[in-house]
Amino acid sequence: MSHLTADQLSALLDGELKGPARERAEDHLAACEACRDALGNLAANDASLGRALTHDPGEEYFAGFADRVSGRIKDLGRPKPVVRTDPLTRFLSRPRNLVVWGSAAALVVAAGVVFLAARDASHDVMRNPALERATSQTAPPPAASTPPAPAAVPAPSEADTRAERAPAPLSEAAPAPESKVTAPATPERAASPARAMRVQKNEAGEDVAVEPRQKALARPPAPVAQAPAAENPIVALKRKLAAQPLAGERGAAAPGASTPATQGFAVPPKPADESAGKTLADFEGAAEAGGSRAPRRGGERDRDAARAGRGARRERRARGCRHDARACGRARHPGRRCEVRRS
Amino acid sequence: MNAARERSPYVEPGEEAALVQAAQTGDQAAFAEIVRCYQRPIHRVAYGLTRNASDADDLAQETFVRAWQAIGRFRVGEPLYPWLSRIAVNLAFSLHRRRKRRPEESIEPHTDAGRQWGVEDDPADHAETNERDRQIESAFGELKPEHQAVLALRAVEDLSYDEISRVLNVPIGTVMSRLSRARAELKERLKGRTGESG
Numbered sequence: 346m347s348h349l350t351a352d353q354l355s356a357l358l359d360g361e362l363k364g365p366a367r368e369r370a371e372d373h374l375a376a377c378e379a380c381r382d383a384l385g386n387l388a389a390n391d392a393s394l395g396r397a398l399t400h401d402p403g404e405e406y407f408a409g410f411a412d413r414v415s416g417r418i419k420d421l422g423r424p425k426p427v428v429r430t431d432p433l434t435r436f437l438s439r440p441r442n443l444v445v446w447g448s449a450a451a452l453v454v455a456a457g458v459v460f461l462a463a464r465d466a467s468h469d470v471m472r473n474p475a476l477e478r479a480t481s482q483t484a485p486p487p488a489a490s491t492p493p494a495p496a497a498v499p500a501p502s503e504a505d506t507r508a509e510r511a512p513a514p515l516s517e518a519a520p521a522p523e524s525k526v527t528a529p530a531t532p533e534r535a536a537s538p539a540r541a542m543r544v545q546k547n548e549a550g551e552d553v554a555v556e557p558r559q560k561a562l563a564r565p566p567a568p569v570a571q572a573p574a575a576e577n578p579i580v581a582l583k584r585k586l587a588a589q590p591l592a593g594e595r596g597a598a599a600p601g602a603s604t605p606a607t608q609g610f611a612v613p614p615k616p617a618d619e620s621a622g623k624t625l626a627d628f629e630g631a632a633e634a635g636g637s638r639a640p641r642r643g644g645e646r647d648r649d650a651a652r653a654g655r656g657a658r659r660e661r662r663a664r665g666c667r668h669d670a671r672a673c674g675r676a677r678h679p680g681r682r683c684e685v686r687r688s
Numbered sequence: 689m690n691a692a693r694e695r696s697p698y699v700e701p702g703e704e705a706a707l708v709q710a711a712q713t714g715d716q717a718a719f720a721e722i723v724r725c726y727q728r729p730i731h732r733v734a735y736g737l738t739r740n741a742s743d744a745d746d747l748a749q750e751t752f753v754r755a756w757q758a759i760g761r762f763r764v765g766e767p768l769y770p771w772l773s774r775i776a777v778n779l780a781f782s783l784h785r786r787r788k789r790r791p792e793e794s795i796e797p798h799t800d801a802g803r804q805w806g807v808e809d810d811p812a813d814h815a816e817t818n819e820r821d822r823q824i825e826s827a828f829g830e831l832k833p834e835h836q837a838v839l840a841l842r843a844v845e846d847l848s849y850d851e852i853s854r855v856l857n858v859p860i861g862t863v864m865s866r867l868s869r870a871r872a873e874l875k876e877r878l879k880g881r882t883g884e885s886g
Contacts, residue, residue, distance in 0.1 A: 351868045351869075351872050352865065352868040354868075355864070359848075359849065359867070387871055387875075390871065391843045391871075393817075394824055394825075394828060394839060394874070395844055396821050397739075397821040397822070397825035398739065398828070398844045399736075400744065402731070402741060402744075402745070406745075407728060407731075410724075410731075410748070411724045413749060414723050414752045414753065414756075415716055415719075415720050415723070417749065417753050418719065418753055418756040419716065421756065423714035424711065424756055424757060424758070424760045
């Protein structure tokens, strides 16, 4: 036999147990002494409580009570007029509602701020120039012989890739490629045309600007079908230098129309088979032996170019680019693939 | 509801509505009549929640002052007593919170001031009853404010669950469960004080 619960006893004491529930409780009480005792104890406590909490201040107190209240409200003036407000205003006028919903709104906003801050934190690290510089000073550049995984390779925009492939020193021989790029490269890149160069001594003891990481790449240039590889500036330079060895005579040799793949660029066209099959070593040899994209007017200009090239390389390393400068030159960007590597 | 009506038998519903309407227009005499009608029950609630004659006086007066300020928002036709009791209970809760933050010794001693012996009372019985009442009053004071309120409205004012639910603005089921828990807790605290098996 289960006893009556505290709720049942309490409701029974207060006469709030109705219908069959009350009948069952009374039947149980008739048979259960423990529940009768419990109910009696509750009743005794209520009676004691009623006595303990009752206080009669006397008739005199109540005789003057209304006057005391009237004296207080007299100073307050008329009561506020009846103002029927809309439900929203009534809702907002309750401090409890304001606290509850204000807290909920604050939590939502705080969660959103935390989420956005956490999301931007990783990007900020990559974008922070100071961090990028620090990273470039401490982290050694990866070996070109171990190209990164394709999934991690950035995918530069076509315009940017073209801008990178366009030989900056050719600006003297051909119309400046950057000027026709629909989406120009970053200002740093545009301002450092010799960034892909480094200075070496040739056989004659002269300083020449060469492509710094050309030797490290153990792969041939991109196939002919890929327009950017077919228009390798070194090949074009080599061809031009063979025809016009003097810098002053090179200016007149403006090429014709561009290929469809390089539409919009002033890259000198050439037969596709001209660069096909050539290795980077060939290009390097051509650069060292014959020509130089930088003019040979003293070492000062070459030193400036080399300095700019070092700065550009450092910048690329800071951006996470692990490819050859001419092949990619783009900042490594998560989630994007390098078109050059993919090809 | 019935209990409230029984406690103010001289206020008929129509008369009460007329008094409220007059008070809403600024008639202080009409409001004074309302005060006279409900001063005793409101004072009982105030004393039950404060257990102190001085605090009860302040609380009862403040209840009617607040009612005067807010009578413009009162809907004519609604019973006045639950509304007044709710004001008193809320003021008592505020007083509890203030006292909790800043405890202060009550000036009014918790004696049986105002309670008078009957001629037929046996002093020995009275002392025993008085001791038990003192203990239960002390145990009552240790309950949560919402438990105190529901117990006071039930044990002192003898309000029904429906009336208590309107005064406290909680569902009837909440009133039932709160009363049950309040009684159980009171019993436990009394047991701890007196050693009764209870």
